[in-house]
Amino acid sequence: MTPTPQDSTQPAHSTVSRRRLFGVAGAGALAGVSGVAGWGIASARDDQPAGGPLAYAFHGEHQAGIVTPAQDRLHFAAFDVTSDSRESLIELLEAWTVAAVAMTAGELVGGGAPQPYDAPPQDTGEAQDLDPAGLTITFGFGPTLFEKDGVDRFGLRDRQPEELRRLPHFPADNLDEVRSDGDLCIQACANDPQVAVHAIRNLSRIGFGTVSMRWAQLGFGRTSSTSTTQATPRNLFGFKDGTANLHAEEPEELSDHVWVQPGDDPAADWLAGGSYLVARRISMRIETWDRTSLREQESLIGRDRVEGAPLSGGTEFTEPDFALQGRSGPIMPMDSHVRLAHPAQNNNTKLLRRGYNFTDGADALGRLDAGLFFIAFVREPLTRYVPMQTVLSRDDALMEYLEHTGSGLWAVPPGIAQGHYVGQALFT
Amino acid sequence: MKTPLFAVTLSALALTLSACGLTEPNAPAASGGDGQISVSSTSEACDLSVTEVGSGNLAFRVKNEGTEVTEFYLYAEDGLRIVGEIENIGPGLTRDLVVRATAGDYVTACKPGMVGQGIRNAFTVTESGEDLGITGVDAADIEAAETQYAAYVRDQSQELVDATGDFLKAWTSGDDDLARRLYPTARQHWERIETVAESFGDLDPKMDLREADLEPGQEWTGWHRIEKDLWPPATGYVPLTAAERQPFADDLMANTEVLQERVQTETYTVSDIGNGAKGLLDEVAAGKITGEEDIWSHTDLYDFQANVDGARVAYEGIKPLLDVKDAALSTDIGERFDALQELLDGHRTAEGGFVFYDTVEQPQRKLLSDAVNALGEPLSKMTGAIIL
Numbered sequence: 001m002t003p004t005p006q007d008s009t010q011p012a013h014s015t016v017s018r019r020r021l022f023g024v025a026g027a028g029a030l031a032g033v034s035g036v037a038g039w040g041i042a043s044a045r046d047d048q049p050a051g052g053p054l055a056y057a058f059h060g061e062h063q064a065g066i067v068t069p070a071q072d073r074l075h076f077a078a079f080d081v082t083s084d085s086r087e088s089l090i091e092l093l094e095a096w097t098v099a100a101v102a103m104t105a106g107e108l109v110g111g112g113a114p115q116p117y118d119a120p121p122q123d124t125g126e127a128q129d130l131d132p133a134g135l136t137i138t139f140g141f142g143p144t145l146f147e148k149d150g151v152d153r154f155g156l157r158d159r160q161p162e163e164l165r166r167l168p169h170f171p172a173d174n175l176d177e178v179r180s181d182g183d184l185c186i187q188a189c190a191n192d193p194q195v196a197v198h199a200i201r202n203l204s205r206i207g208f209g210t211v212s213m214r215w216a217q218l219g220f221g222r223t224s225s226t227s228t229t230q231a232t233p234r235n236l237f238g239f240k241d242g243t244a245n246l247h248a249e250e251p252e253e254l255s256d257h258v259w260v261q262p263g264d265d266p267a268a269d270w271l272a273g274g275s276y277l278v279a280r281r282i283s284m285r286i287e288t289w290d291r292t293s294l295r296e297q298e299s300l301i302g303r304d305r306v307e308g309a310p311l312s313g314g315t316e317f318t319e320p321d322f323a324l325q326g327r328s329g330p331i332m333p334m335d336s337h338v339r340l341a342h343p344a345q346n347n348n349t350k351l352l353r354r355g356y357n358f359t360d361g362a363d364a365l366g367r368l369d370a371g372l373f374f375i376a377f378v379r380e381p382l383t384r385y386v387p388m389q390t391v392l393s394r395d396d397a398l399m400e401y402l403e404h405t406g407s408g409l410w411a412v413p414p415g416i417a418q419g420h421y422v423g424q425a426l427f428t
Numbered sequence: 429m430k431t432p433l434f435a436v437t438l439s440a441l442a443l444t445l446s447a448c449g450l451t452e453p454n455a456p457a458a459s460g461g462d463g464q465i466s467v468s469s470t471s472e473a474c475d476l477s478v479t480e481v482g483s484g485n486l487a488f489r490v491k492n493e494g495t496e497v498t499e500f501y502l503y504a505e506d507g508l509r510i511v512g513e514i515e516n517i518g519p520g521l522t523r524d525l526v527v528r529a530t531a532g533d534y535v536t537a538c539k540p541g542m543v544g545q546g547i548r549n550a551f552t553v554t555e556s557g558e559d560l561g562i563t564g565v566d567a568a569d570i571e572a573a574e575t576q577y578a579a580y581v582r583d584q585s586q587e588l589v590d591a592t593g594d595f596l597k598a599w600t601s602g603d604d605d606l607a608r609r610l611y612p613t614a615r616q617h618w619e620r621i622e623t624v625a626e627s628f629g630d631l632d633p634k635m636d637l638r639e640a641d642l643e644p645g646q647e648w649t650g651w652h653r654i655e656k657d658l659w660p661p662a663t664g665y666v667p668l669t670a671a672e673r674q675p676f677a678d679d680l681m682a683n684t685e686v687l688q689e690r691v692q693t694e695t696y697t698v699s700d701i702g703n704g705a706k707g708l709l710d711e712v713a714a715g716k717i718t719g720e721e722d723i724w725s726h727t728d729l730y731d732f733q734a735n736v737d738g739a740r741v742a743y744e745g746i747k748p749l750l751d752v753k754d755a756a757l758s759t760d761i762g763e764r765f766d767a768l769q770e771l772l773d774g775h776r777t778a779e780g781g782f783v784f785y786d787t788v789e790q791p792q793r794k795l796l797s798d799a800v801n802a803l804g805e806p807l808s809k810m811t812g813a814i815i816l
Contacts, residue, residue: 168644169640169642169643169644170643171640171641171642171643171646172640172641173640174640174720285710285713285714287713287801287804288709288710288713288714288804291706291710291804291805291807291808292706292808293703293808293811293812296703304521304522304523306522307521307522309518309520309521310518311516311518311521312518312519313492313497313518313519313520313521314518314519314520315520318520324497324518325497326497326515326516326542327499327515327516327542331497331516331518364790364793364794365717365718365793365794365797366794366797366798367797367801390643393643394643400710400714
């Protein structure tokens, strides 16, 4: 948004928030609007022109950033807790919550209150003139938060969910330890990369002394749509990705496949209304893929490249016909990605995918270091996601062009009520 | 590694080739001055936007507007000889066919349901005056290439059986020094025909799986299992006893013999051969260049060389066809093979083998990688240039 001339004259230490500066949503709108299936759109004020600043409420039944329509950019970070104090951990979660509420509303960290001239600003400042850009901040707790090397670090061992275990080694995994796992994770998504980076930077800063950033990943383009209002984007193979994804508009499917239900795990009832976040850094062998004929590319994927329709015909959202015969065998090849990943082949396993294209420059051999940072939200990672990924890693013809180089699993606590902090039920 | 690279190759297209050679692929998809020709295939009709065009590269965009899987053919005047075809078009899908056609009478056909004579119409190509260059290849050259490559695969599989036998004998008799010397050269026979070997999806996981490829609980057998026993990690590895070695040796030998038996009856189309060459270079780019293939022995350069050998044999075999279709591309590929070979030769030992890959520094690896990319690009265009 372009600030008005008057706005731009505001001094840097102004108590006027980013949100008010640019006339984004009023506080009332932020507080109580509950949108589809638990995410709240903090709708723009009535006098806002269409296409104005976009903000999503931080509070709600579920954390934002899951069924929220996938934003364009990602900054994902995993942290290790360096303190052994349960109190410090709780204080950090409280501080993170306050900062996340402010940032997702487009406000400065610390509220922009006057500070001594000789003190460093509380907010790092690079998002000062930017609108919230649909920022969501989603927190997760890794298995090692509950127990690490046999040690119950924070008195949480008894409350570790059964499904929250380090993901197993999948065939052909080539994981980089410094791009995997972590006690905590934060997924920041926004339509402006600087807003997402600002969020992770400030949360990381708040955490110094209690946590240390273990690894992070930038994503520059969404590869999934999480709402039927969104078009399906393309991955770096040039194909539409996640056509069969779950969407915000399917509440029953989300209850079945995404949200942890009360009673799912008696030891971990604190997680009811939450989910699990699976992250996989999937490197693509871009150079060899680009030398592959369109015939082979489409056979490997199982869709046509232009429309995204299954090779058995129709349009993008037509169900594949796995029985349909072509000139030599099924027209949807037996080892095609779409066939092997389809719920019908996987005990009706469905994921809410929310991945991003990434590139981290070039590798030492001068090849594009790029791929898909796969993120999925699932209700039962071990019993449902793991078997499916095992099949894909072993049998998917596309694996010739893929290498999984990072991995992690986190439990994502349910949404946060006003005045509470993220994951509060775990500590009470 | 796994994945049948041959699984998606095109047997039927070889018919096109053997039938004639009036077609040409990588040329720009513009027809003899008439642009793109739209084809609509339904259960009752096969409608073309134009039925008379000038000679040159014809670009058909075939849309299946019916309810069954369809195919589109361009036949010569006799209605028998296939000039170009595109198959497996699902309902609602659109696919392109590019062919190079000289002036003359032709027949188009859509085959909804993939059966019968199809819905046929006359199609005319008039003289546009465009110089089409050479448009035909000799059917005898095609047959020679296919026969020659099949013989090469059989030959390598026989040598693989022999060399594997010697290697396993050394290993099971406890002569580890000899086994370590034989390991890289025996494997070369596998690596030269790796894309063929991998096309047998049941054998490859038993014979060539790396430790990282395993799923939890899966038994690890084959070349790399033995590799680890011969070049064990410094800590945390319990060597196999003589008695424990025998079953691994027997298993690898038996599977090698099954492979050799199976390739006796295998045949390869020109597209199989071309795609196989491209696939072998992909293997280099994916596993050898990074040192992931022989992570214990660091003999990756032997595998690298063997993949390149196999790709080069494939290229040389179909070179007579490529020389006719696209001489410049053929020359380019030949030169880039030479450049890559020169780099590889720089890593040879005095005895004619290769240095261990962990001694090859990153800048040298990058040079190899660049040379593989430089060859891989033109090589990937070879099949299309010959076939379509």
